[in-house]
Amino acid sequence: MALPQPAPERSPLEELVEETLGAIRARGTHRRMRVLEGAQAPRMRVGGREVLLFAGSNYLDLAHHPEVVEASARAAREWGCAAGGSRLISGNLALHEALEHELAEFLGTEAALAFTTGYAANVGVIPALVGEGDVVVSDALSHASVVDGCRLSKAGLRVFPHADLDALEDTLREISAIARRVLVVVDGVYSMDGDTAPLAELVPLAKRWDAIVLIDDAHGTGTLGATGRGTAELAGVEAGVDIWMGTLGKSLGSFGAFVAGSERLRELLVNVARSFIFSCALAPPQVAAARTALRVMRAEPWRRERLQANAARLRSRLAGYGISTAPSTTQIVPVVIGENARTMAICERLLARGFYAQGIRHPSVAAETARLRLTPMATHRTEEIDALADALAAEVAAPA
Numbered sequence: 001m002a003l004p005q006p007a008p009e010r011s012p013l014e015e016l017v018e019e020t021l022g023a024i025r026a027r028g029t030h031r032r033m034r035v036l037e038g039a040q041a042p043r044m045r046v047g048g049r050e051v052l053l054f055a056g057s058n059y060l061d062l063a064h065h066p067e068v069v070e071a072s073a074r075a076a077r078e079w080g081c082a083a084g085g086s087r088l089i090s091g092n093l094a095l096h097e098a099l100e101h102e103l104a105e106f107l108g109t110e111a112a113l114a115f116t117t118g119y120a121a122n123v124g125v126i127p128a129l130v131g132e133g134d135v136v137v138s139d140a141l142s143h144a145s146v147v148d149g150c151r152l153s154k155a156g157l158r159v160f161p162h163a164d165l166d167a168l169e170d171t172l173r174e175i176s177a178i179a180r181r182v183l184v185v186v187d188g189v190y191s192m193d194g195d196t197a198p199l200a201e202l203v204p205l206a207k208r209w210d211a212i213v214l215i216d217d218a219h220g221t222g223t224l225g226a227t228g229r230g231t232a233e234l235a236g237v238e239a240g241v242d243i244w245m246g247t248l249g250k251s252l253g254s255f256g257a258f259v260a261g262s263e264r265l266r267e268l269l270v271n272v273a274r275s276f277i278f279s280c281a282l283a284p285p286q287v288a289a290a291r292t293a294l295r296v297m298r299a300e301p302w303r304r305e306r307l308q309a310n311a312a313r314l315r316s317r318l319a320g321y322g323i324s325t326a327p328s329t330t331q332i333v334p335v336v337i338g339e340n341a342r343t344m345a346i347c348e349r350l351l352a353r354g355f356y357a358q359g360i361r362h363p364s365v366a367a368e369t370a371r372l373r374l375t376p377m378a379t380h381r382t383e384e385i386d387a388l389a390d391a392l393a394a395e396v397a398a399p400a
Ligand SMILES: Cc1ncc(COP(=O)(O)O)c(C=O)c1O
Pocket: 116, 117, 118, 119, 120, 122, 143, 145, 187, 189, 191, 216, 218, 219, 247, 248, 249, 256, 257
């Protein structure tokens, strides 16, 4: 007769996984990845179903642009698929330097430096600028990579309520006597709300208190401003911005990021930004794609104009149904539902109707403010925008 076996003991790893995932499930914020097929484009296959994509950040539809694809393929043939090292060892290709010159020329800065992602840029640049004895001042809704960069820096961290300029001024006044240096860092476009930082007032205010100003314009680069230079161009305060961070993986249809500013800033980052120093350089196909996308974006302002027109139409169609998209003024259009389960149920029902608009929950947004985050593209047709608004309105009105 077989003896009863003792219950197998759970390993410490299994225990911690179970504990953590159990808590996440109990909060209703468990996530899973959807599988998409095909190039990032207005129409894609998601989970095997043909849908209209309203969930990406390939805003200008450049990721699959024939010239971008061809440049990337040519770079793979001529330069290979890897840079083969970090920039300071063997990975600094002429292609990287060319991209950086073109980005600097576009932004009107002296120099730029490429990073492998926006996340890496923020966790590299912030600790390169401030440390113990300094204070970094940031908006309450700053991106997670800004928050992590602030934490890594070991500088004092002061967070002001979202877009509250009076609170920012109070903070700057208070810390001016004690901080060696002050860095003010804000997102240009808030990625879950689609509003822009009040840069027209914020930049001069930070300058009055002698702070260094860093703008994370991950979503503004290429999409906002008369020539696509982003939120500071839109607000007319480019001259006051010391440092720009932008990404290559959103409107620029490739992968990676950059920090732009003075030549001396670039030299500093090359010497001290750990995520730059201790990481492999961007691969040639990514660099070539970004260079070509930058050229196409500059040559084709209609993409930016159509993107913003599509976003404005979506906001106004939803408003017609009594659905608020506040505080969005950009191509990121949130519809706050509130409750996690209901948000995800609407997301699934929209998918079944042929629209992919991702539900976003805590911790990406504050608890109880779960939302559908709609991101139209420049190349969505007007009737597709309208169809999304109609379908969403029907689902929001449906009983939970
Ligand atoms: C405001 C902001 N900053 C930084 C990042 C990070 O950029 P990346 O995706 O290139 O790491 C994002 C990306 O989602 C973002 O929204």
